[in-house]
Amino acid sequence: MHRFLKYSAALWLLTTLPVYAAGSKVIATGGATSIEGGAGGGIVPWAVINGYGSSGQWSVTGAVSQVGVDDFTLNSRSISLSYDNKYELSVGRQQLQLDSMGGELNQQIIGLKYKIAGELLYSAMPQISIGLQHKKQLDFAIPAAVGARDDQGTDLYLAASKVWLDAIWGRNVLLNATVRATKGLQTGLLGFGTSSDNGYQYVGEFSAVVLLNPQWAIGAEFKQKPDELAFAREDHWRDLFVAWFANKHLSVVAGHVDLGSIATFRNQTGYYLALESTWAF
Amino acid sequence: MGILIRTLLLLALSACSNSPEPKDWLYQQLGGAPGLEQLADGLLREIEQDQQIVHHFKDTDIARFRKLLIEQFCELSGGPCTYTGATMQESHTGFQITEADFDNLVEHLIKVMTEQQVPVAAQNRLLAKLAPMYRDVVYR
Numbered sequence: 001m002h003r004f005l006k007y008s009a010a011l012w013l014l015t016t017l018p019v020y021a022a023g024s025k026v027i028a029t030g031g032a033t034s035i036e037g038g039a040g041g042g043i044v045p046w047a048v049i050n051g052y053g054s055s056g057q058w059s060v061t062g063a064v065s066q067v068g069v070d071d072f073t074l075n076s077r078s079i080s081l082s083y084d085n086k087y088e089l090s091v092g093r094q095q096l097q098l099d100s101m102g103g104e105l106n107q108q109i110i111g112l113k114y115k116i117a118g119e120l121l122y123s124a125m126p127q128i129s130i131g132l133q134h135k136k137q138l139d140f141a142i143p144a145a146v147g148a149r150d151d152q153g154t155d156l157y158l159a160a161s162k163v164w165l166d167a168i169w170g171r172n173v174l175l176n177a178t179v180r181a182t183k184g185l186q187t188g189l190l191g192f193g194t195s196s197d198n199g200y201q202y203v204g205e206f207s208a209v210v211l212l213n214p215q216w217a218i219g220a221e222f223k224q225k226p227d228e229l230a231f232a233r234e235d236h237w238r239d240l241f242v243a244w245f246a247n248k249h250l251s252v253v254a255g256h257v258d259l260g261s262i263a264t265f266r267n268q269t270g271y272y273l274a275l276e277s278t279w280a281f
Numbered sequence: 282m283g284i285l286i287r288t289l290l291l292l293a294l295s296a297c298s299n300s301p302e303p304k305d306w307l308y309q310q311l312g313g314a315p316g317l318e319q320l321a322d323g324l325l326r327e328i329e330q331d332q333q334i335v336h337h338f339k340d341t342d343i344a345r346f347r348k349l350l351i352e353q354f355c356e357l358s359g360g361p362c363t364y365t366g367a368t369m370q371e372s373h374t375g376f377q378i379t380e381a382d383f384d385n386l387v388e389h390l391i392k393v394m395t396e397q398q399v400p401v402a403a404q405n406r407l408l409a410k411l412a413p414m415y416r417d418v419v420y421r
Contacts, residue, residue: 024333024380024381024382024384024385024388025384026384026387026388026391027388054379054380054381054384055379055380055381056379056381057381085380119380119415121387121412121415122383122412122413122415122416123415123416124413165405165406165408165409165412166402166405166406166408166409169402170400170401170402170403170405170406171401171402171405172405212401213401214391214395214401
């Protein structure tokens with residue numbers, strides 16, 4: 001919790017700087033920042049581009065999050081740069097604390113996203129983006145010991161996001177569907193590929209969000225995961241969350257996560273907490 | 282999850298069937314004729330202060346623009362009016378309106394509606410009617 005609070009405090013202070021313009025995009029349409037960096041929900045990358053920079057505008061977004069489940073704590077932090085509401089570059093760092101076993105695993109993630117079609121709010125067609133995430137596990141000893149082949153891998157994904165205005169009870173609804181090709185074991189935290197299978201696995205990831213008003217949203221996510229490791233079962237991930245967009249610089253997400261079985265530790269459930277700060281110019 | 286969605290849909294359906302909605306529901310929610318005049322005036326004030334988009338209006342006859350805006354919102358919301366202006370595509374061609382310009386106007390509209398205490402559901406209904414105009418307005 002200490003590390004999360006430290007980075008949160010730094011981001012919070014930055015949001016008090018009055019010198020940055022807010023960007024033109026409508027509040028909440030930058031989404032949140034996923035644990036892998038880049039715009040998304042909590043665990044799913046969306047077709048949305050991070051921040052509030054619209055056409056011809058830049059935005060910079062910083063985010064920190066913490067997932068705390070029974071036997072693990074995952075701290076993530078990232079910074080992303082977006083331009084023209086089309087291009088997104090993100091650099092992220094994840095630290096998985098092995099609370100019961102002792103030790104930690106660190107992973108760095110470089111993400112690229114490009115919007116290829118559609119407008120989240122305005123077009124009948126969903127907004128569609130392609131993206132990649134190059135991940136490198138910096139502490140490969142444990143992943144290698146449990147059967148991972150590589151310490152790095154590149155995920156590719158195609159995401160579609162759309163907001164339906166006045167969809168249910170007069171509320172706006174965002175749906176997102178993402179297809180990902182990955183070799184990641186527990187999203188790369190346990191390495192990439194195995195001795196028996198070095199092929200890409202294809203998984204689907206989904207988010208549904210109801211925007212209660214311009215500032216508050218509730219949502220649910222499902223992240224399908226491959227199950228490639230011999231020594232332990234890997235489960236799909238789920239979460240439920242509440243998001244608060246204080247203004248076009250600051251948002252907070254709090255949620256409940258169910259990560260299933262991780263490295264033989266079963267029923268890993270707990271909290272998710274994220275803070276994002278963003279500026280456009 | 283499946284059960285949750287089915288329950289939500291069922292509730293939404295029953296909510297609809299219990300209260301048949303008058304044709305001018307949105308018009309009434311926006312405050313009728315005086316509400317739409319306030320809305321147009323509020324929007325004009327926001328545009329005037331927005332350096333990014335105000336230049337698009339430098340040759341605009343503001344009184345006529347205001348009248349057409351009210352007519353259009355009135356007709357769109359089921360009120361007793363007929364919009365007498367040009368199509369959205371005709372009236373925006375050549376202005377090189379960008380996605381950012383359009384976003385700004387949407388934000389101004391939300392701000393003004395919120396200030397006038399238009400309920401969120403009515404705000405979203407109006408936005409839903411305006412959103413498809415994007416393709417006739419932007420980059421024309």
